[in-house]
Amino acid sequence: MGAVKTKRMPRAVREQQMLDAAVRIFGRRGYMAASMDEIAELAGVSKPLVYLYLNSKEDLFTACIRREARALSDAVRTGVRGDLPADRRLWDGLRAFFAHTAEHPDGWAVLHLQARTHGELFAAEVTAMREEIVAFVTRLIAVAAREAHRDPDLAEREVAGLAEALVGAAEALAAWANATPGTTARQAAATLMNFAWAGLGNLMQGRPWSPPRFED
Amino acid sequence: MGAVKTKRMPRAVREQQMLDAAVRIFGRRGYMAASMDEIAELAGVSKPLVYLYLNSKEDLFTACIRREARALSDAVRTGVRGDLPADRRLWDGLRAFFAHTAEHPDGWAVLHLQARTHGELFAAEVTAMREEIVAFVTRLIAVAAREAHRDPDLAEREVAGLAEALVGAAEALAAWANATPGTTARQAAATLMNFAWAGLGNLMQGRPWSPPRFED
């Protein structure tokens, strides 16, 4: 009687609402500064229910990380077709990455900022996904090297370092693009593609990475 | 094990001890999770003394950020001579950067991870230094473009994006190098130099950035 009472909802739905709220709060306040009270209120449920479904603050945070990591990972994987050439695959992956992070800033904050700042326990969760992406890039580079008839005398560590650098550059650009109004995912991807594929040296010589003509 | 209970030290010395301890704890636990108790204990002093000298947790954290930012900025500036060519300057700067972050992992964690995660107030402290570095790199790229007789049809935003990407790559590599035992600052710098200057494309073609012959 009175205010509209949200109906009984199936558990799965309720859980997603809680995770939505939690990602928002965790992403903005950080793990420690986020309060379960605030999360429960934003989710529109009572606190005990949060505990019933998600056990503890730690578990809740872990669940957030996992969900967001999976979502980002899926978005990138979905954006890339395995039968295309290496630079096209990188280009596609980057665009998917920048598009997803721009659309889910809180989720991205959870992964990029918050999860890494609170002990190995949480960092490990992200690392899993990050390594998946780094591995993806690493394979890309290796494949490209093979395609270019380069034998793998690029030492493994060297390649890993390159992949790290590329992913790091992408992360920085994502933050920069989010903070610089009027920057599209496509522009961010193009900038990074130029940087990564052609290199500053080539850019200086007027030989940028050939802009993608293969699509829309 | 550790420092002997040395009593009655001049204020300046004690303050540095406190900052050392604080950087360590803040760097590992994050701002919120760090407790003043733990910091005081690690510094070997009582909590009231910490407050007497540094006023509050917030001020203490700010002092940490400022000290570490200055130290890193100084290290990089000291490592670079203004009269050398652009790629040499970048190479020198990167080596100084990786050397410093490797030697002060906790300080680097404070700047790179923690400060950015806890409110604009703290982030602004770091942003100042970061922008100093980004500006340095931006100038470098512009100079290189000029040296290569490229007119500045590299749009300003494009250059800014490239600098962001480069700095981001450096930051990621610093973290990776810290976490990957046996990686030297020199190797990290070389990897990034190759990546940034020659580009993946060139690397694939067997045209890496010419390894630095100009120094020791």
Added chain:
Amino acid sequence: MGAVKTKRMPRAVREQQMLDAAVRIFGRRGYMAASMDEIAELAGVSKPLVYLYLNSKEDLFTACIRREARALSDAVRTGVRGDLPADRRLWDGLRAFFAHTAEHPDGWAVLHLQARTHGELFAAEVTAMREEIVAFVTRLIAVAAREAHRDPDLAEREVAGLAEALVGAAEALAAWANATPGTTARQAAATLMNFAWAGLGNLMQGRPWSPPRFED
């Protein structure tokens, strides 16, 4: 000895218990010296519950002042009938006042001693009620003057001063009566009535205020 550990009480009840405890502690120790720990313990609840219901020490103190001020004000108002002559109204009011302060010595201490000693913020709370009483007395004196066919050449300031003096005397007598065992509210009221209405001079001449014959 005291209340049994009764658990799970409705909020309104718990709040009164907390205010009871707070008035007792504040009244005896003063605002600053009172500790929330002690108040919570005396109330038989945990500190967090006190904060949950009453927000802060400041708010708790303010709530105490307001409750006690209202109670005293109500007691006096209830004791006085507006259609009786002035001296009878004063007599009734004084008896109600002394009776109430005797029955609630801690509440009276909060109002009379503690609230006025700790910042304008709190003093203002009491001042409202005190001025209500002073105004009541001021009106009484003015009415009495009119009834005695005195034109109001009693300057306003003079009347205000008299009212202040009367209220001050009442306050002092209340404290004295509380501290002097065996003194009834009736006796205190009679003493003050004599003092105020007849004056020392008359008393000396053997002309006291005619003892109240009009009531029980």
Added chain:
Amino acid sequence: MGAVKTKRMPRAVREQQMLDAAVRIFGRRGYMAASMDEIAELAGVSKPLVYLYLNSKEDLFTACIRREARALSDAVRTGVRGDLPADRRLWDGLRAFFAHTAEHPDGWAVLHLQARTHGELFAAEVTAMREEIVAFVTRLIAVAAREAHRDPDLAEREVAGLAEALVGAAEALAAWANATPGTTARQAAATLMNFAWAGLGNLMQGRPWSPPRFED
């Protein structure tokens, strides 16, 4: 060299400076809220010196109370000549009282507000002086009764109550006079004299206490 350094001063002088500072701070902040740091700073000495001379915060406060109580008591005693009639003595005493409290508001605050709010320990200090004054007034009333050929069928308790009321009225008027600009000690004394000596009843009948013609 540099700032003027206050010379070595004899202990007695230094102590008075400390008490001056302490009375000011205690009078304004209250016992608990006053900090030894602030007092030492206002006194222009180092904290350890305060402890050397006055032992503890408690002792310092007690010393303040004692000094101010003595000063007030002396002021009143000095203002009254024993060979004059009772009403004249009361009038003189009241003027001295109001003049002193107006000139030493912080000292008066210490006695009237602060000392009574922090446990029997301190209250007892003031009570001593207060009882001295009440005794003085009590004697006055008794003498006046004798002079008026009244046998002492004014019960002792009755007289004590009257004295309490008179002193209370004086205290309230002192506070009121301090807070009401343009009110002189003389006016306050006259108001109280009217109230106390003639009584409201007489005032109503147009028979105020005869204004003092005997002096300046």
Added chain:
DNA sequence: CATGAATGAGTTTTCATTCAT
């Protein structure tokens, strides 16, 4: 299921007080 009532354990912060120089 859903919720109001309740708390143990910990946080930052302050202050009176004491030595060693």
Added chain:
DNA sequence: CATGAATGAAAACTCATTCAT
């Protein structure tokens, strides 16, 4: 004497977490 260095003890306040209904 005078002072900078130093601290034990406690205070206000918060939060994740759990029951009883």
